[in-house]
Every structure is written in structure tokens, then in C-alpha cells.
Amino acid sequence: MIDINLLRKQLPEVVARLKTRNFEFPEKEFLALENERKEIQSKTEELQAVRNSLSRQIGQAKKSGESAEDLMKEAAALPEKLADLEKQLGEIRNKLNNLLQRVPNLPNPECPIGRDDRANVEQWRWGTPRQFDFPVKDHVDVAAPLGMDFDTAAKLSGSRFCFMKGEIAHLHRALAQFMLDLHTRKHGYTECYTPYIVNASTMYGTGQLPKFAEDLYSARIGGYEEEGEHELQYLIPTAEVPLTNTVSGKMLKESDLPIKITAQTPCFRSEAGSYGRDTRGMIRQHQFEKVEMVRIVPETDSYAHLKEMVKNAEEVLQLLELPYRVIMLSTGDMGFSAAQTFDIEVWVPAQNTYREISSCSNCEDFQARRMGTRYKGKDGKTHYVHTLNGSGVAVGRCLVAVIENYQNADGSVTIPKVLRPYMGGLEKIEPPAKKA
Incomplete structure (x- = not known):
């Protein structure tokens, strides 16, 4: 939530900045x-x-x-x-x-101004896309013989779900374990296990409610025949929600900061308004896994933490040797709570383009005001914390990138070297016919 005093003292300036976000105050x-x-x-x-x-x-x-x-x-x-x-x-x-x-966060003045993703600005690239000497297949065609089954998922749940078995499921798990180990052992995050269902106030704290109610999966807990109220609860769209809200309502000490936490969770999204987009495969699903990074920091150095968080996510892809690029999002393309966002887009050969795999944002004090989270500074004064979140990274999309970038002409998929210890030393995933 933006500071109401800014509106009272600088209304024309605030209104003008919000217009760059396509929001008419x-x-x-x-x-x-x-x-x-x-x-x-x-x-x-x-x-x-x-x-x-x-x-x-x-x-x-x-x-x-x-x-x-x-x-x-x-x-x-x-x-x-x-x-x-x-x-x-x-x-x-x-x-x-x-x-x-219902008012979004104010954009950082450094953000490029524009109505949508066409105004995003590329910052840098890493790696060179592989040149194939055979026709490239997309991840659905490559992985179907390896255990990726969208038909069974559709029978069980409907469209935009995935069922995996065998070594492809193992590879999916290995990716998540590798990411968690990297962030906890090298980058200094504390691993957490969180609930996957949260209450409305928790969703409100990070800005999912009330604006994005239609994008969420909700359920009433308790039987309808029982007495008492049945609070509407929500499946988390990202671990950012429970992780960030661990400090809701708290008065922290500056010595408690920074707090760096991470978790692997499923994410549930209705994808309202996105029908017809990325309907094939794992790019846009109703349920997917993600390793999330969250930082709770003093207001004085949150942008230094944002740069570090982007590097943390980049290292995942560098160790997997997956080409990517980093872009700064425009004012019209940023999420509701973000003041500045950097997206990392991984190279997807079958689409011959880069696709988002991580989004790292500084929300400044926007979420802290909604959550009521402050800290006592060394100056003796009370300040709102700054909150940051970032994908480290989306596991399903990372699996897509590994399958497509490491595919072979014979239908097998080479396991990236950094993942082989997590796969029991396995170097390739091969179709059953080839194994025989």
C-alpha cells in the first residue's frame, strides 16, 4: 500500500507516476x-x-x-x-x-516508461544458444516417451496440468533440490517449509487481494453442515505469500535484518485472462513448482539486495549452462506490488526465443505497510521494512529449458553435469525402446 501522506502532499506527482503504470488514480x-x-x-x-x-x-x-x-x-x-x-x-x-x-506500487524512477512488455529494456545476455544439426523438437515431443504425460493429467484434473513418472519426474525433483542447495549453502538463505493454503489476510499482505481474487484458487475450510463461520482460504500462487507474511505485524530490530528465506512449493494459478496462450506443454500451468527467494531488509540498501537476488537466480542457469537474458520491466509490465522488477528469460530452442523463468522484484515498503511490519533503526526511529521476492527459479520452465537445450537426435536428453549427483550419476535419460 502506498503512503497516504504522499497522496496528501504530492498528489499531482503521484497521479502522474501511477499513469505510467496504466492506472488512473x-x-x-x-x-x-x-x-x-x-x-x-x-x-x-x-x-x-x-x-x-x-x-x-x-x-x-x-x-x-x-x-x-x-x-x-x-x-x-x-x-x-x-x-x-x-x-x-x-x-x-x-x-x-x-x-x-486497489492502487499499485509507485514505480522506481529508473524503470523504463511504457504501456506493456514492448517497452522492457534488455540489460545483458549470458551464454550462446546451441546450434543443432537435427530438427529441434519441443519439450512435449521430446519428453512424452520419457514419462511426461499430459493426457493422464487432463483425465485427472483437466487442461494445463502435467503428470510425470520415471526419470523425467526424477529430473524435475533434482532441479528443485539443486536450486535449494545452491541458495541455502552458497547464497545464505534459510530453507523453509510453508503451508500451501493461507487465509485472506495473508493474501492481502502481499497484494494478491483484493485485486487478483479471480486469479486465485479458493476453498472453504470445514463442512457446510457444521456450526460457525467458514473462512475462505486460498491455495498459494507462489511461496512469496507465506514467506513474506512470516513477519506480518512484527516490530523487528535492525539487527534482525536482513532476513533471507527460501522454499520450494507448488504454485496454483487460475491463469484468468490467459486462455489461448501457451496451451501446449508446461510453459503456463495451473499447478507448477517454484523455488522462491524472499528478503526482508532495511530501507537503506534494498536495491543492493535486489541486484544480489538477480545474481542468485542467474547462477542457477549458469551452472546448468542454459543461455539467458536479463531485462528490466517497464512501468506498464510490472506486477502490482513491485517498484522495480528484473526478469530473467531462458532460451527455449523450439520457440526460438527467450521465455521468462525468474522475476525478481523490490516492493520497497508497499507490502510492509499492508502487513504492518516495521523495524527499530539504529537511529532510534521506527521504519517500515523493504521486502523483495524472486524466483530461484521456476522448476517446470527450467525442466522445459533443460529438455529442449539438452535434447539429442536419438530422442535422449543429456543430464547437465551439475545435476548428475542428484540423478544417481545418470548421464542421459533415454526412451524405453532405446534402453531395450
Whole structure:
């Protein structure tokens, strides 16, 4: 949530910055609510002044032996009037809060300005795409004989799910284990195991609610025949949600920071509005695995942490020897909570292009304000933490990249060297017919 004081002091500048995100701030509604708030607060202050004055007059009257009956009657009517004003003020604050809930984060001034991904700016590339001397197949055709089964998944769950068995399932698990080991043993993250179902306040804390409710899978916990309330809960769209919210509502010490945590979880997304896009294979699924990195840091050096996080994700692909590029997202292409985002896109040979495999974002204090997470600085003052999140990386898309970049003419897939210890020393995954 953006700081309401920025809106009060720098409204034209904030409105202009939000326009670069394709967001039209409801300026008239905000100003009307603000005027109403100021009016009610002014009336409240006036009544409080009257109450204080009457209190003094009553005290003086009693001290001098005069009758204070009329003054006391007047004073007795004030609590009800003040309570009514307080109720009105609470309603106005709720309306302002509801308005702010739907406002995206302010973009960092360094972000390229543009309406969509066409304005993204490439930063650098790593690796050279492999030149094949045989017709390249996509991951679906390569992996189907190896144990990747979309038909069975469709029978069990519907479209955009994947069923894997045998060595291809093992390779998928090996990728996740390799990523976790790299981030925990070398990059200094603490591994976590999180719930896959969270409550609404947790989704609100990181900005998924209320704006993206249609993108989430939800369920009511408990039987409908039981007494009591049945809170609507949500399957996580990313481990960012439970990991970041571990500090919700906390007052931390600066010495507690930075907090660096990681987790491998399934991610559940309805992909609302994306029908017809990437319907083949594992690129865009309703359920997929991801290793997520989260950092909770002081406000003073969050952008240095963002650079480190991008390097952490890059190293995954470098060790796998997968070509990629890094791009800075434009103001119109960034996620709701992000102030600045770098995407890492891996080379996918069958599509002859780079596809997103990691997104690393600095949310500054946007999520911290929603979660109520602050820290006591060395200066003795209270500050909101800055939160960062990044994919380290998406396991399914990484599997796609490995299958396509390491495919062979005979239908086998060479295992990247760094993964072989996780595969029991296996160097290739071969079709059953070839094994025979």
C-alpha cells in the first residue's frame, strides 16, 4: 500500500507516476473523501475544545460554589456527538483504505516508461544458444516417451496440468533440490517449509487481494453442515505469500535484518485472462513448482539486495549452462506490488526465443505497510521494512529449458553435469525402446 501522506502532499506527482503504470488514480473520489475527513476531524477538534472548556468552567463553578447544572447538561451531550463523529471518521477511513487497496506500487524512477512488455529494456545476455544439426523438437515431443504425460493429467484434473513418472519426474525433483542447495549453502538463505493454503489476510499482505481474487484458487475450510463461520482460504500462487507474511505485524530490530528465506512449493494459478496462450506443454500451468527467494531488509540498501537476488537466480542457469537474458520491466509490465522488477528469460530452442523463468522484484515498503511490519533503526526511529521476492527459479520452465537445450537426435536428453549427483550419476535419460 502506498503512503497516504504522499497522496496528501504530492498528489499531482503521484497521479502522474501511477499513469505510467496504466492506472488512473480516482483523484476526485480521493479528494472528496479527504475533504470529508478534514471536515469531520475539524468538528471533532471543535467539540473536544468545547468539552475541555466546559470541564474547566465546571471545575471553577464548583470551586466558587456556583451552580454548574447547565454546564454539566451541556457537557453530558458531548460524548454522544463525539462518538457519532468518530463513527463517521471510521467509515471515511475505511473508504480511503478500500481505495488504497486497489492502487499499485509507485514505480522506481529508473524503470523504463511504457504501456506493456514492448517497452522492457534488455540489460545483458549470458551464454550462446546451441546450434543443432537435427530438427529441434519441443519439450512435449521430446519428453512424452520419457514419462511426461499430459493426457493422464487432463483425465485427472483437466487442461494445463502435467503428470510425470520415471526419470523425467526424477529430473524435475533434482532441479528443485539443486536450486535449494545452491541458495541455502552458497547464497545464505534459510530453507523453509510453508503451508500451501493461507487465509485472506495473508493474501492481502502481499497484494494478491483484493485485486487478483479471480486469479486465485479458493476453498472453504470445514463442512457446510457444521456450526460457525467458514473462512475462505486460498491455495498459494507462489511461496512469496507465506514467506513474506512470516513477519506480518512484527516490530523487528535492525539487527534482525536482513532476513533471507527460501522454499520450494507448488504454485496454483487460475491463469484468468490467459486462455489461448501457451496451451501446449508446461510453459503456463495451473499447478507448477517454484523455488522462491524472499528478503526482508532495511530501507537503506534494498536495491543492493535486489541486484544480489538477480545474481542468485542467474547462477542457477549458469551452472546448468542454459543461455539467458536479463531485462528490466517497464512501468506498464510490472506486477502490482513491485517498484522495480528484473526478469530473467531462458532460451527455449523450439520457440526460438527467450521465455521468462525468474522475476525478481523490490516492493520497497508497499507490502510492509499492508502487513504492518516495521523495524527499530539504529537511529532510534521506527521504519517500515523493504521486502523483495524472486524466483530461484521456476522448476517446470527450467525442466522445459533443460529438455529442449539438452535434447539429442536419438530422442535422449543429456543430464547437465551439475545435476548428475542428484540423478544417481545418470548421464542421459533415454526412451524405453532405446534402453531395450
